Amino acid sequence: MREQKKQATREALSAAALRLALERGPDNVRVDDIAEAVGVSSRTYNNYFSSREQAIVAAVNSEREARIAAAVADRPDSVGLAAAVIEAIVDQYTAPGVPSREALLLITARPALREAFVDTTSAIEHPLTDAIARRLGDIDPNTARVLAASVAAAVRVAVEQWLRTTAASFTAGGLVVPSGSLPDLLRTMLAPLAPALDAAEQRARQERCRVTTPDGSK
Amino acid sequence: MREQKKQATREALSAAALRLALERGPDNVRVDDIAEAVGVSSRTYNNYFSSREQAIVAAVNSEREARIAAAVADRPDSVGLAAAVIEAIVDQYTAPGVPSREALLLITARPALREAFVDTTSAIEHPLTDAIARRLGDIDPNTARVLAASVAAAVRVAVEQWLRTTAASFTAGGLVVPSGSLPDLLRTMLAPLAPALDAAEQRARQERCRVTTPDGSK
DNA sequence: GCAGAAAAGTGCGTGCACGCAAGTTTGCGT
DNA sequence: ACGCAAACTTGCGTGCACGCACTTTTCTGC
Numbered sequence: 001m002r003e004q005k006k007q008a009t010r011e012a013l014s015a016a017a018l019r020l021a022l023e024r025g026p027d028n029v030r031v032d033d034i035a036e037a038v039g040v041s042s043r044t045y046n047n048y049f050s051s052r053e054q055a056i057v058a059a060v061n062s063e064r065e066a067r068i069a070a071a072v073a074d075r076p077d078s079v080g081l082a083a084a085v086i087e088a089i090v091d092q093y094t095a096p097g098v099p100s101r102e103a104l105l106l107i108t109a110r111p112a113l114r115e116a117f118v119d120t121t122s123a124i125e126h127p128l129t130d131a132i133a134r135r136l137g138d139i140d141p142n143t144a145r146v147l148a149a150s151v152a153a154a155v156r157v158a159v160e161q162w163l164r165t166t167a168a169s170f171t172a173g174g175l176v177v178p179s180g181s182l183p184d185l186l187r188t189m190l191a192p193l194a195p196a197l198d199a200a201e202q203r204a205r206q207e208r209c210r211v212t213t214p215d216g217s218k
Numbered sequence: 219m220r221e222q223k224k225q226a227t228r229e230a231l232s233a234a235a236l237r238l239a240l241e242r243g244p245d246n247v248r249v250d251d252i253a254e255a256v257g258v259s260s261r262t263y264n265n266y267f268s269s270r271e272q273a274i275v276a277a278v279n280s281e282r283e284a285r286i287a288a289a290v291a292d293r294p295d296s297v298g299l300a301a302a303v304i305e306a307i308v309d310q311y312t313a314p315g316v317p318s319r320e321a322l323l324l325i326t327a328r329p330a331l332r333e334a335f336v337d338t339t340s341a342i343e344h345p346l347t348d349a350i351a352r353r354l355g356d357i358d359p360n361t362a363r364v365l366a367a368s369v370a371a372a373v374r375v376a377v378e379q380w381l382r383t384t385a386a387s388f389t390a391g392g393l394v395v396p397s398g399s400l401p402d403l404l405r406t407m408l409a410p411l412a413p414a415l416d417a418a419e420q421r422a423r424q425e426r427c428r429v430t431t432p433d434g435s436k
Numbered sequence: 437g438c439a440g441a442a443a444a445g446t447g448c449g450t451g452c453a454c455g456c457a458a459g460t461t462t463g464c465g466t
Numbered sequence: 467a468c469g470c471a472a473a474c475t476t477g478c479g480t481g482c483a484c485g486c487a488c489t490t491t492t493c494t495g496c
Binding site: 143189 | 361365370408411
């Protein structure tokens with residue numbers, strides 16, 4: 001019940017932040033305004049978000065992390081780890097329920113917001129770590145951590161590239177779509193990691209067999 | 219010549235930051251003090267570093283990025299890409315010319331400094347991108363970017379783990395060395411990425427052959 | 437050399453992040 | 467039902483990051 005209230009104010013704050021930023025432009029929004037709109041003190045606002053930009057992008061990115069982790073877990077074991085991870089991520093970035101057109105415009109326009117948006121990609125790391133570790137059989141958590149961190153890094157690179165070309169196309173008049181859509185970029189950037197993901201899965205399988213049949217023979 | 223002066227003041231600032239932090243403890247150092255010690259205004263200080271922690275860790279990490287990139291470039295092509303990258307990184311993190319014992323103690327003790335130190339690992343990303351792209355033959359820069367980002371992420375994970383156990387061993391009395399030395403951790407965390415690095419190298423080789431011998435046959 | 441441009445440094449003002457030490461609400465044991 | 471303890475909120479104070487306008491330094495073409 002305490003948790004519910006916390007989550008509620010958190011969402012109220014980020015929603016208010018996004019709304020005010022859209023209404024007045026992001027430079028005309030003080031954190032006092034956001035706090036006042038929700039009815040809390042500005043000090044409380046800072047207990048939830050450590051920067052103004054964080055609150056705004058949180059409204060767009062809420063829970064994407066959890067959805068990606070769940071999506072990875074849902075894929076059957078028959079579709080290799082690499083395919084499961086890549087498709088789960090592309091799916092969750094393709095279904096853009098929340099990111100309204102204008103919100104994305106706002107984010108791509110302001111450098112500070114772009115940076116905050118890019119930073120949110122690293123939020124998928126911990127959920128992904130758990131999901132991958134589960135699929136690898138919970139042996140060797142370090143491998144899962146490294147793979148999750150690498151996947152998050154690849155996603156970050158894709159988003160950076162997407163923001164770069166998107167922003168450029170806005171200023172240049174919308175004529176160029178040099179590097180394609182975000183899903184395409186995600187696939188492109190994640191592809192080089194597939195060998196590592198599948199190799200880890202292979203090793204995990206072997207490890208499992210070795211434990212099940214612990215003879216010293218070759 | 220302008221560049222020389224800039225670099226000089228930059229180093230003077232970070233050196234002064236580290237020295238003062240060691241002398242008085244990091245909480246008793248104002249940025250005004252650092253600026254005054256070097257003889258510039260505090261505003262100029264902020265033109266070089268965007269946080270107080272950054273200046274301190276910069277004194278420890280200066281140019282590690284460039285050294286890693288050069289080390290990768292120096293390995294002969296006969297040692298696969300994965301081996302070249304891994305050994306180059308381990309080498310540069312093993313030769314600890316600058317990080318004096320006490321400086322590392324200082325960093326591991328303060329959470330804010332630990333975080334800043336971890337963030338510096340991402341600085342190797344751009345130099346590494348260039349080095350890897352060069353080895354892959356400058357075709358497909360995206361792959362190089364993803365691989366470099368992944369390697370940087372793995373290094374970050376290793377440093378995080380190292381800091382975690384190191385800090386714990388300080389508070390616990392120095393009796394435990396649970397997860398080994400930093401070089402060992404680096405090898406452990408980079409190992410899962412080897413398949414991806416070598417696969418990319420393989421693909422680059424094929425691509426090069428296909429271009430050299432552009433027939434449609436199989 | 438010199439004039440003007442480009443770049444680096446500086447002073448000021450503003451909004452913000454965050455530690456601290458209260459006050460207030462919520463949850464739980466008895 | 468009551469009271470206590472933990473969690474959440476708040477006001478205050480401080481140091482800091484950074485935009486802006488301005489001065490000083492350094493670089494270039496003539």
